Amino acid sequence: MSCAPPSSETPITSPVPAAVETVTKPALIGKNLEELTALMADLGEKPFRAKQLFQWLYVKSARKFEDMTDLAKPFRQKLADNFTVGPLTMVERQVSADGTRKYLFKTPTGQTIESVLMYFEDRDTYSICISSQVGCAVDCKFCATGKLGFKQNLTVADITDQYLAVQADAGKDIRNIVMMGQGEPMLNYDNVIAAIRLLNTAAEVGIRHITLSTSGIVPKIDALAKEGMQLVLAVSLHAPDDETRNKIMPINTKYPVAELMRSIKDYIGTTGRRVTIEYVMLKGINDSQWHAEKLAELLRGVKVNINLIPYNPIGDSYGFERPSNNTIMRFMETVMASGKKVTVRVERGSDIAAACGQLANQYIEKTSA
Numbered sequence: 165m166s167c168a169p170p171s172s173e174t175p176i177t178s179p180v181p182a183a184v185e186t187v188t189k190p191a192l193i194g195k196n197l198e199e200l201t202a203l204m205a206d207l208g209e210k211p212f213r214a215k216q217l218f219q220w221l222y223v224k225s226a227r228k229f230e231d232m233t234d235l236a237k238p239f240r241q242k243l244a245d246n247f248t249v250g251p252l253t254m255v256e257r258q259v260s261a262d263g264t265r266k267y268l269f270k271t272p273t274g275q276t277i278e279s280v281l282m283y284f285e286d287r288d289t290y291s292i293c294i295s296s297q298v299g300c301a302v303d304c305k306f307c308a309t310g311k312l313g314f315k316q317n318l319t320v321a322d323i324t325d326q327y328l329a330v331q332a333d334a335g336k337d338i339r340n341i342v343m344m345g346q347g348e349p350m351l352n353y354d355n356v357i358a359a360i361r362l363l364n365t366a367a368e369v370g371i372r373h374i375t376l377s378t379s380g381i382v383p384k385i386d387a388l389a390k391e392g393m394q395l396v397l398a399v400s401l402h403a404p405d406d407e408t409r410n411k412i413m414p415i416n417t418k419y420p421v422a423e424l425m426r427s428i429k430d431y432i433g434t435t436g437r438r439v440t441i442e443y444v445m446l447k448g449i450n451d452s453q454w455h456a457e458k459l460a461e462l463l464r465g466v467k468v469n470i471n472l473i474p475y476n477p478i479g480d481s482y483g484f485e486r487p488s489n490n491t492i493m494r495f496m497e498t499v500m501a502s503g504k505k506v507t508v509r510v511e512r513g514s515d516i517a518a519a520c521g522q523l524a525n526q527y528i529e530k531t532s533a
């Protein structure tokens with residue numbers, strides 16, 4: 165699901181290009197303490213070196229070995245000869261009028277991925293939206309990333325480095341992470357879970373401040389329930405019935421609404437955690453009074469919050485439109501009347517195409533022109 169729905173109302177304030185180079189040496193970011201200890205042993209170094217490195221990589225967000233000032237110079241040189249700090253190279257950074265920053269990174273395999281940093285004034289917090297795959301196989305009909313098709317899974321290092329590289333570049337203490345960028349995190353399950361564990365234990369981001377968003381991959385929701393992680397699970401439902409959901413999310417033919425709801429209820433029963441239901445609002449598709457009532461009925465007695473996301477296309481809208489404000493309000497009031505907490509997502513970074521796939525798509529278009 166997208167990080168933030170785009171519109172085209174405000175100008176880009178400061179696009180900042182950066183040099184592009186492909187990383188070839190193995191990266192240290194993405195390694196846990198045991199793995200770093202083993203690598204240091206291979207270099208003939210003592211285990212305490214791994215602990216020092218761990219601090220520099222994950223807590224102090226160092227991006228160059230030369231910045232790791234309490235390490236002896238010959239050791240820093242040895243590290244630089246054998247490794248890079250992180251796997252990602254920054255290709256482009258855009259800063260929106262509202263302060264949202266969108267980053268385009270190149271992976272060691274030459275693919276491009278994106279991350280979005282958002283500032284929420286009311287809570288005075290920074291939140292980063294990160295990607296889990298290059299492209300996506302799920303093919304939601306309203307999504308730019310779906311049009312790219314699946315290209316590859318990101319590694320633990322690629323996923324973790326998005327957070328660390330943005331934190332270092334922006335100089336902000338980022339305390340919230342949402343896995344809602346490009347890709348379906350549940351289809352890269354092992355790497356995503358390992359990265360989340362690293363971000364939680366090494367970079368010290370509270371697990372309850374990490375959100376994993378899925379289009380509804382039922383076996384993986386069932387697996388996640390057994391991980392014992394207190395993260396926030398967000399499920400992109402987008403329709404309360406199979407007929408509507410099949411039209412906009414082909415994944416529903418594999419995991420239909422009843423099966424998905426069984427999985428969500430079991431997840432809540434096992435973890436005790438409230439689930440967030442994401443609902444992108446598409447004019448004339450899933451925004452009727454009937455849909456609102458059906459959604460309220462489907463979620464009756466289920467421990468969920470509901471997040472309505474008014475569709476707001478940039479570039480190709482794929483034939484979808486945003487409903488009117490009146491329709492959105494009426495829909496919200498109907499669902500709220502059933503006793504549910506309902507929020508409407510605020511647009512962020514509307515001028516810099518801060519939606520999944522948008523910047524990567526633009527980059528692909530630019531480089532292939």
Ligand code: SF4
Pocket residue numbers: 165166300301302303304307308309310345346347348379520
């Ligand atoms: S196609 Fe993939 S990236 Fe796009 S909304 Fe669906 S699951 Fe998310």
